[in-house]
Amino acid sequence: MGLVKSELFTDQQNKISLYAKVFGHPARVSILQYLFKINSCVCGDLVNEIGLAQPTISQHLKELKHLGLIKGNVEGTSVCYCIDKKNWIKMKTVINQFLNQDLTQKGDCC
Amino acid sequence: MGLVKSELFTDQQNKISLYAKVFGHPARVSILQYLFKINSCVCGDLVNEIGLAQPTISQHLKELKHLGLIKGNVEGTSVCYCIDKKNWIKMKTVINQFLNQDLTQKGDCC
C-alpha cells in the first residue's frame, strides 16, 4: 500500500489533510515564510536562501503552486513567485475551522 | 534520499512541519475530529467509525500520541483516548503564528 484511502473520508477531511501535507515539509514552510518576509516577488534567491539544490526547490515550488498557495510568472530568464493572498485566506479558514474545535468541555478521563 | 534535511531549517520550521505532517492524513484528521465530537474518551469505536483496519488505526493513534496531541490510558481490555488540551493549545499557537503572517502589503507583481 502506501496509498491513502481517501474515499473513506469527507471532502473536508481530505482538504484539510492536503493543505496540511504541503506544510509538512520544512522547505515549503521556509519558502512560504521567505515569500512573506521579503513581501515582494522572489526571483531566484530561494536556492541560495535555503540550502537545497535548484531542482529540489523547483519541485517544492511546484507543489505550492499546484495547491494554489503561491502564484508564479516566468518573466524572461527569471521567475516571479509570491503568495496568492486570496487562496491563503481560504486555506486559513479551512485549517482554523479544524484547529478551533471546542475545548471547553469536561470528559477528560485520561 | 526520501530523507528530509532538517538541519537546513530552524527549530520553528521543523516543528511546524512536524505538526502539519501529522494532520497530513485524513484518518488522523478524522480521529481528532471524532475525539472532539464525542467529547469524552474513546474506547474502541474508532475502528468502526473510520473504515480502516484495527492495526492501521492503532498506528495512527500512536503517531498522534507521540506528538502529544492525544492522551491514552489502557483500562483493562479497552483503551481511553482523548485530546490533550494543553498540547493542542500549544500546537495551535505554533501553527497560527505561521498561518497569520502579514498579508497587508503591496508587492503583488504576479
Place this chain on the structure above:
DNA sequence: TTTGTTTATTGCAATATTACGATTAATATT
C-alpha cells in the same frame, strides 16, 4: 547566432508512509 543565465523536467536512488494479516499481550468473563 552564439553564449550565458535562470528555471523546469526527467530519471533515478534512498528513504518514508500507508495498510493490513498474523500474532502477541493484557485483562475480563465464564
Place this chain on the structure above:
DNA sequence: AATATTAATCGTAATATTGCAATAAACAAA
C-alpha cells in the same frame, strides 16, 4: 484454568516522497 475481548506490535507489500545530477527549455545579452 479456559475462553473471549480488545488493543499493540511485527512483518511485509505497495506506494509516495525527497533530493539531486543531468538535461532541456526559454530567453537575454553579446
